[in-house]
Each structure stands twice: as structure tokens, then as C-alpha cells.
């Protein structure tokens with residue numbers, strides 16, 4: 001084995017991207033293309049880390065570097081301190097046993113039963129029949145499909161197929177699970193149940209999960225950490241709650257603008273002006289965190305402002321398990337009302353943003 005087997009950089013890092021670039025050579029009509037540019041990123045051990053970005057941003061390329069399906073053009077990808085780019089064939093086989101992967105289209109073998117699909121990685125690893133039985137049965141229990149062990153993939157729903165995909169990915173007892181758009185082909189309800197399963201596996205087995213998705217709802221519901229990739233570069237990263245409540249980069253803001261509750265109704269958005277005229281109302285977004293998300297602030301706001309307050313849009317939600325609320329309200333934009341509202345927000349530690357003014 002030619003691998004440099006280094007000690008982990010730090011006990012709490014599962015995957016480290018160090019100055020990773022990936023260039024694809026020119027082929028046919030298309031010229032050379034830089035899919036990843038100097039990516040530095042640590043994936044915390046035990047975290048559920050999401051990579052989000054627009055189509056073509058480089059998400060799949062990034063994840064494929066982790067299990068050696070692609071090699072970096074420069075830089076290093078370390079999995080538990082081992083340089084993936086330095087592994088020979090035997091080293092890569094070992095790596096792939098310790099890194100499970102699930103896919104958007106499940107990638108199950110249609111000619112094998114549910115049991116046979118989950119057993120496959122163990123058969124390839126040369127595990128004997130009895131040990132395979134002993135491993136596969138509890139995995140099918142874990143994903144709630146023990147009764148379907150003799151069925152074929154064509155007889156299963158999408159959600160059931162993904163459960164089998166998850167059981168198969170866990171067969172070799174990996175420490176890291178890669179998820180490539182694993183819920184993108186599923187309806188919202190089935191997506192929720194798969195996300196619950198991923199959270200349970202993360203909590204019960206201590207498995208690190210690195211997932212890529214274009215679905216912000218998924219990131220919000222399940223990840224502890226998130227990185228935003230734009231044209232091959234990481235433009236923002238952090239705890240999901242922090243990034244979602246204080247997005248800094250315009251790509252992050254654009255990606256988050258699709259979340260329910262964050263969009264203004266079209267009629268209001270169209271009429272929004274940057275400065276008020278006499279008689280206009282200010283349109284203000286209030287953001288609540290932690291305990292403030294659970295307090296009856298609106299009735300207090302109406303009392304303090306002493307004027308009519310219209311509610312335009314709102315959502316109360318959880319991000320990474322923390323309560324979070326966003327409310328867009330409108331009230332008179334005269335100096336006195338604005339001053340009273342400002343004092344109320346300061347006294348109550350509310351984060352506010354004036355979005356504009358409407359007639």
C-alpha cells in the first residue's frame with residue numbers, strides 16, 4: 001500500500017479538504033474546466049454536514065473525491081488522516097469499506113432480493129455466509145424492512161428502496177456516510193422519514209454524514225453544519241443555524257430565498273420602495289431566535305408602537321433543532337412610530353431589517 005497513513009489532524013475531523021482543486025481536461029467540443037478551486041474544508045466527526053450550491057457548482061465532484069472516485073488535480077483529501085489521493089487499489093477498497101454512500105436513484109441491483117442487495121458489500125469483502133446473516137438481519141430491522149427481506153427492488157416504494165440503500169451502505173460498518181441527493185427523488189413525506197432515519201443513525205451509531213443536496217429544506221431539517229459552494233469555491237460555512245439566520249454571501253441568500261416564509265408576497269415585493277414618502281408604511285423583517293421565538297412579541301409590539309401593525313409574511317420553524325422565527329410586518333413610517341418600534345426591538349434583543357417602504 002502506497003498510502004501515507006498519517007495520524008488524524010485532530011480527533012474531531014473526519015474529512016479534511018486541503019487546498020483541493022479539480023480540473024477536468026478538455027475533451028471533444030468542451031475546453032478544460034476547473035470544477036473545484038482551492039477548497040479548504042473540515043467535516044467534523046459525528047456531524048451531519050451539508051454541502052449546498054447551484055447545479056454545476058461542484059458538489060458531486062467534491063463528494064466523489066472523498067471515496068476516491070475522482071482524484072484531486074492538486075491539494076489533498078484526508079479521510080481520518082489518510083490521504084485518499086495516495087491510495088493504491090487495495091487501499092481504495094479498504095477506504096470504500098469505511099465510507100458508505102447512498103444515491104439519488106438508489107443504485108440497487110434489480111436481480112437481487114432486498115437481503116441480497118444489503119449482503120452484497122459483505123460478499124465482496126469475503127465475509128462468510130453466517131456472519132453475513134448476522135449482520136444483514138439487524139440492519140433490515142434498523143431501517144424497518146425486516147419483513148421485506150425476500151422482496152425485489154421493483155416491489156418497493158422509493159422510500160423503501162432508499163432504506164435498503166442505507167442498510168447496504170451501513171453493511172461494512174462505515175464511520176462516514178456520503179449522501180448524494182439521497183432524497184431528491186422522494187416526495188416530501190418520504191423525505192422526512194428518510195431524514196429521520198439519517199438523524200437516528202447519526203445519533204445512535206455516531207456516524208458522520210456528509211450530504212450534498214439542492215434542497216434547502218433538507219439542510220435545515222437535518223444538518224448541524226453547512227458549507228456553500230459556488231463555482232467550485234467554498235463561499236460560506238458554519239453551523240447551519242448561524243448560516244441560515246445570518247447568511248453573508250449572496251449565493252447563500254439566493255439559495256435560502258426559496259425557503260417557505262422567507263419570500264414576500266409578490267404584490268408587496270413589487271410595490272417596495274427604497275425610501276418613504278409621506279403616509280407610507282415601513283416593511284420590516286423581524287427575526288427571532290431561541291427563547292424569543294416562543295414569546296408573544298407581536299401583541300407587545302402593537303402596544304409599544306401604538307399604531308396598526310400588519311403581518312405580511314411569517315414562519316416559525318426549527319433550524320438544526322433550534323427554534324427560529326421570521327416575521328415580516330408593516331407599520332407607519334413616520335419618525336415617531338419608527339422611533340418607538342426601534343426602542344422596542346432594542347429592548348427585546350430582536351434582529352430587524354427594514355426591507356423597504358410601501359404606500
Ligand SMILES: Nc1ncnc2c1ncn2[C@@H]1O[C@H](COP(=O)(O)OP(=O)(O)OP(=O)(O)O)[C@@H](O)[C@H]1O
Nearest residue numbers: 024033035053054055056057058059060061062214
Ligand atoms: N468528468 C468530467 N469532465 C468534464 N467536466 C466535468 C466532469 N464532471 C463534472 N464536470 C463539470 O464540473 C462542474 C461541476 O460538476 P458537479 O457534477 O460536481 O456539479 P454539481 O454541483 O454536483 O451539480 P448538480 O447539482 O447539477 O449535480 C460542472 O460544470 C460539470 O460539467
